[in-house]
Amino acid sequence: MYSYAIPHLDATIHIALYENVSNSEELLKRIIAASTLEGDEGDIERATLNYAFVDPTLVTSLTQLQTAVYHALLSSSQSNLRTKTVHSEIIYILNPTNNITEALRRFGVSKSTRSLILIRVNERPPHPSIEELETAMNDLVNGEPVELDRLSAVTDWAAVRKVYKLNGDVVLAGVKGDEEKRIVNELVISTVATKSVAA
Amino acid sequence: MSLKILNDSTLIAQGAEALDTTWDVDDTQPKPILLKYRFPKTYRHHSLNASITKQRIGTEARALVRCRKFGVKVPGVRMVDLENGLLGIEWIDGMSVRQILGGEDDVEIEDERVDHLGKFGISQDTLLSLIGTEIAKMHRADIIHGDLTTSNMMLRTRSPSSTSSSQPSSSAELLLIDFGLSSASSMPEDKAVDLYVLERAFSSTHPDSEPLFAQVLDAYGKETGAKWPAIEKRLDEVRMRGRKRSMVG
Numbered sequence: 062m063y064s065y066a067i068p069h070l071d072a073t074i075h076i077a078l079y080e081n082v083s084n085s086e087e088l089l090k091r092i093i094a095a096s097t098l099e100g101d102e103g104d105i106e107r108a109t110l111n112y113a114f115v116d117p118t119l120v121t122s123l124t125q126l127q128t129a130v131y132h133a134l135l136s137s138s139q140s141n142l143r144t145k146t147v148h149s150e151i152i153y154i155l156n157p158t159n160n161i162t163e164a165l166r167r168f169g170v171s172k173s174t175r176s177l178i179l180i181r182v183n184e185r186p187p188h189p190s191i192e193e194l195e196t197a198m199n200d201l202v203n204g205e206p207v208e209l210d211r212l213s214a215v216t217d218w219a220a221v222r223k224v225y226k227l228n229g230d231v232v233l234a235g236v237k238g239d240e241e242k243r244i245v246n247e248l249v250i251s252t253v254a255t256k257s258v259a260a
Numbered sequence: 261m262s263l264k265i266l267n268d269s270t271l272i273a274q275g276a277e278a279l280d281t282t283w284d285v286d287d288t289q290p291k292p293i294l295l296k297y298r299f300p301k302t303y304r305h306h307s308l309n310a311s312i313t314k315q316r317i318g319t320e321a322r323a324l325v326r327c328r329k330f331g332v333k334v335p336g337v338r339m340v341d342l343e344n345g346l347l348g349i350e351w352i353d354g355m356s357v358r359q360i361l362g363g364e365d366d367v368e369i370e371d372e373r374v375d376h377l378g379k380f381g382i383s384q385d386t387l388l389s390l391i392g393t394e395i396a397k398m399h400r401a402d403i404i405h406g407d408l409t410t411s412n413m414m415l416r417t418r419s420p421s422s423t424s425s426s427q428p429s430s431s432a433e434l435l436l437i438d439f440g441l442s443s444a445s446s447m448p449e450d451k452a453v454d455l456y457v458l459e460r461a462f463s464s465t466h467p468d469s470e471p472l473f474a475q476v477l478d479a480y481g482k483e484t485g486a487k488w489p490a491i492e493k494r495l496d497e498v499r500m501r502g503r504k505r506s507m508v509g
Binding site: 068069070127128131132135139141227230231232247248250251252254255256257258259 | 264265267268285317318321322324325328329330331336337338339340341342343348401
């Protein structure tokens with residue numbers, strides 16, 4: 062797990078990556094059901110599932126995730142959220158269009174998800190300890206926790222180019238291999254960062 | 261300073277419109293980002309100020325992304341905070357062309373100037389042609405910079421990982437910065453004015469600038485190709501009349 066803090070927003074962030082996940086369909090059902098569960102049971106289930114569940118297929122780097130997290134936190138602190146929670150806002154910001162359903166379909170957990178990113182944003186104290194969170198995440202996900210350097214290995218670069226509409230870009234013409242990944246990653250980060258002012 | 265994020269960052273420059281600071285995104289990342297803070301102008305009504313600030317940050321951020329997509333070397337965008345007037349961009353570890361060429365007022369002797377170029381491993385001719393080429397690429401994307409000066413160009417050592425085939429001969433790369441006054445246009449007139457502004461900047465800060473700027477234009481023309489004659493003709497007209505178009509008639 063990767064943890065860091067943003068002091069001026071009083072926030073701590075934890076990002077974990079899992080591979081060989083076998084219960085994504087169950088997680089998806091739980092997430093959908095939790096949104097309408099009533100009473101204490103609903104509150105407890107929502108607290109248990111209080112993460113952004115991101116499919117890493119369209120994720121090119123940790124910086125891309127951190128950029129989306131920062132802008133989600135900003136929107137939240139400025140009471141400017143387009144979605145219901147700071148966690149769903151991360152998924153909304155990752156997607157280059159303004160369609161929330163599309164964002165969840167592309168960047169959220171799906172039935173067939175085999176690798177999965179969990180992001181926890183704590184917007185105010187008390188901040189749970191890393192050990193507590195790790196245990197809670199491991200209980201939730203049936204899979205193998207791996208280091209975040211594995212991120213670029215599970216990326217579908219052709220899909221990234223399509224979703225972020227980079228295929229017509231002059232800068233990528235005839236570029237291959239690591240150079241292509243470097244340029245795509247840079248364009249993706251800038252696209253995520255400029256979401257709020259996109260034409 | 262009223263903004264909390266600015267307390268965690270380091271001031272590096274202050275201008276009339278904005279101030280620049282660096283901020284460490286997180287302790288584990290080696291490179292900070294550059295924050296450009298368009299502070300509230302107290303001489304403007306606050307609601308007008310808010311809308312102008314938002315609009316300018318949006319223009320600058322979009323211009324940077326568009327440049328990137330067209331292969332123009334510019335810093336990447338890292339953060340846009342419209343409410344607070346903040347734009348976060350990639351930190352460029354390099355030196356401005358003004359410093360390298362040595363402005364007229366800068367207290368530097370000839371030998372030290374040569375040293376700057378030597379550090380980057382390129383000749384002055386190469387630097388001037390990099391400038392022309394990069395501006396031509398920007399104009400091909402129909403972006404008008406609006407404030408082309410040698411201070412708004414930076415040279416940095418090319419990272420070993422980025423061995424793009426476009427300019428394999430050069431060990432350094434030139435980046436255009438500060439798109440705060442940029443606009444979009446495909447007209448030769450606007451591109452010619454952009455070049456004219458740079459020509460004036462060259463002649464006011466660098467001694468014997470004429471042959472230097474001629475080299476810049478030469479590279480610009482080569483990169484621009486078929487559209488160059490129209491812009492060149494326009495540039496001659498702009499030189500005769502100045503930056504502003506005559507409003508007579």
